[in-house]
Amino acid sequence: MNYVIDKTSDKPAYEQLYLLLRRDIVGGVFPYGGKMPSKRLLASETDTSVITTKHCYDLLCEEGYICAKERSGYYVIYRENELYRTAVKDTSSKGATKKERRQLADASLSLSFPLFAKTMRKVISECGEDLLLKTENSGSLRLREALAAYLKRSRGMSVLPSNIIIGAGTEYLYLMVAQLIGAGECVAIEDPSYEKIELVYEANGICCEKLPMGNEGIPSGALSKAKAKYLHITPFNSFPSGITATAGKRMEYIRWAMERDGIIIEDDYDSEFTISSKAKDTVYGMDPDGRVIYMNTFNRTIAPSMRIGYMILPDSLMEAYTERLGFYSCTVPVFEQYVIAEFIDSGNFERHINRVRRRIRRE
Secondary structure (H helix, E strand, O other): OOOOOOOOOOOOHHHHHHHHHHHHHHOOOOOOOOEOOOHHHHHHHHOOOHHHHHHHHHHHHHHOOEEEEOOOEEEEOOOOOOOOOOOOOOOOOOOHHHHHHHHHHHHHHHOOHHHHHHHHHHHHHHHHHHHHOOOOOOOOHHHHHHHHHHHHHHHOOOOOHHHEEEEOOHHHHHHHHHHHHOOOOEEEEEEOOOHHHHHHHHHOOOEEEEEEOEEOEOOHHHHHHOOOOEEEEOOOOEOOOOEOOOHHHHHHHHHHHHHOOOEEEEEOOOHHHOOOOOOOOOHHHHOOOOOEEEEEEOOOOOOOOOOOEEEEOOHHHHHHHHHHHOOOOOOOOHHHHHHHHHHHHOOHHHHHHHHHHHHHHHO
């Protein structure tokens, strides 16, 4: 092992080690089924503590890269080709997954209204008449810059503000994606999935090819038989099944898009409220070739009334978007955009996310 932990970095040691190990697991240095170094050996080799290496391994387990075997150690469960079929998950179960879904549903209620009201007053005081000016069609530059910085430090996503489009919720963004794809095309969607995904696509003349869900995502067999070259997925806590795609399955989605020169629409609804101490890796962040449209919303993380969402377009689609849809004005009021930007820039947004995660883990 030749892992060097940068003690001057802003990233904690466990996260640096996690990224190094994840890279080597995906790269095949640690093959499927292989045993990982012991926590003590890894701590010794990297000059860190056993607590640090345990935290790192816990994250790799939560992400689906490795698993722990009692009195044996940690073993790699990530594999590049998941060529096995998966059984459909019993969504009527009253087990842990259903409990987690209830907890996630209540998570946004923990937002401190006094803090939000204070942020609104601050924005009014500091921005003044700027709040009366029209923003760019893609949204306030201040909010797009705040989002780019937040996604970089919290999700490991390298995003240019110019690639971010602000819109009034995910349904509006579905509409934008549908118009970008164009009538007559076909989009593969999860079955079951959030019903409005299918409704929006079909209302815009796009057919939906339904792919069944297994307990780790869409099974490999169904993916390989799909005729569409667009794939709309909700890789974390997909509604209504509650299924979360494993790291290997997320990589399989990317390979699927690469093989047919396709595009993935990643609907990252409520992944920030994972019970893990680290948010799940996005498909967008794992994609090396820019084949993923990423979208998220604030109505889960701030409040249901905040009908504000955003999507990130890869460079390959920016020109087409500008030509076909760039004339649309931003559908979110300037004041609300500035409030969210201030909430993010002040650090209050991330503190809120982390507070809710801790609460969910305790429950």
